Amino acid sequence: MSLDPTEPSQLIWATRGRLWGFRFLLNAGLTDPLPAYERAFEGLVDAPTVWHRVGQEVALRLLDPQGRRDSAGRVIPHEFVILGGLADSVGSVDDGMHQIWPLVEHAYASVWDSDTSPTSADLRFGP
């Protein structure tokens, strides 16, 4: 369990860094977030941006707003499953960009260029 009070608790967040590969940086308190992630994104096309609501959850995919790339030169995607009340206010990719991205951008900025994948202790969500 994270000790960071600013860590978003209603988000699953999967992304990668420049050198480290795809992994979950937020798990919404789930032991294994992969099943929930796959349910949310099931059947969706591999488009660069996605917004899709299923019941109370929203699947959201954004390309990195700063255009950061992995070592192969691909712009890094960020994928979120938004749960609970947080999902109510996200009705589009644009909403996601304005409401969800600011919750994680600070944490991402400090780890995306690391040589190795970050641990939860490396992530600082507050400003």
Place this chain on the structure above:
Amino acid sequence: MANYPRVREQHIAVFGEAGSGKTVLVSSFYGPTQEGSYQNDLWDLVADETGSGIRLYQNYLGMRDSATAPMPTRFSTTTYYFSVKLKSGDDESAKKRPFDVLRLAWHDYPGEWFEADPSSTEERNRRTETFRSLLRSDVALLLVDGQKLLDYRGEEERYLKSLLGNFRQNLMRLKDDLLAEEGPLVEFPRIWILALSKADLFPSWDVDTFRDLVILKAADDLNRLRSTVEEFIDTPSALSMGDDYTLLSSAKFELKEDNADPVEIDLTKRVGLDLILPIASLLPLERRIQWQEKMELPRRVVDSLADGADVLAAALTGAKFTAVEQLLSKVTKSNKALKLATKALPVLVEAVKVTGPKLKEMNEQARARHNYLRAMLTQFKLDLEQGVSDKVIRTQK
């Protein structure tokens, strides 16, 4: 009809780090065969699962029409089953042929599974299962990322050592798990081809240039990897690693100068992809003969090497399948060395060793007689010959 279609299945494992081009490769292998203008007078290539085929073709169209590379593969693996379906031919030759469909299983998975531990328990389980599947393949391609070689120009050994070292470490991690039940593995890829992906980045290179670089910069690491693989398998002398090399390029990527975004992806400029089917279907048979000529192999190993050699040999030479099958069965049962086996089985050796004008003649005859299976296999051999002559592939002599 219960026995129709008769299917022969070959598995190919493509190992490569994230971003090394695995998904682009499989998309570019399949995509062109689905274009309206594509013609092949011998066979049709289809994806067994419609959804997978659509996804690959969508990747291909994205590259062709919008210069958009596929999204990275993440968290899960997909095994694409492709069927090479032979044209019908006349009833008689179609009825007699030992198989009607050559099926290729191609596993695609997230490259980072080679680089770090997954962040999810389920993903970790999938990784283990995927590696188990990959390591039961007939042939393995280990991708050397051309872009990384460029990034490390002048000190390529740093990248090559890291690639081969990471791969070796991952194998070591799986060793106990893989060997726990039965000890050294009989069924395991015994042909490991080092493949330079994104070879279009090196327009002046041929396969010898690539091979020389690997040997110059990373021979020790390759030997260490080979030693590690030897620890996994029954009869480690029957292993080719560091003997076979190829160039692969899924397309020619024109990139913007200020970033790595593609401006144009020219999928007509592919290198080596036409060799995938010949490699998967014929190289194991050829290697089996080479090894059996050099050494005595246990029957269990012979059986696992190019299982179905009888079928391929019969199809290539036009001999009666049942006769070849019986002969092979006798030889493998008696567990004799190949020197003897080759005497007993001229048909198998003939199938492997026929080359040049004779092979071309066989191909033309098979086409004229609408013997599509024989025409396809002789064409594969011709393609491999051409690949060697063009210096796109280099195989063990």
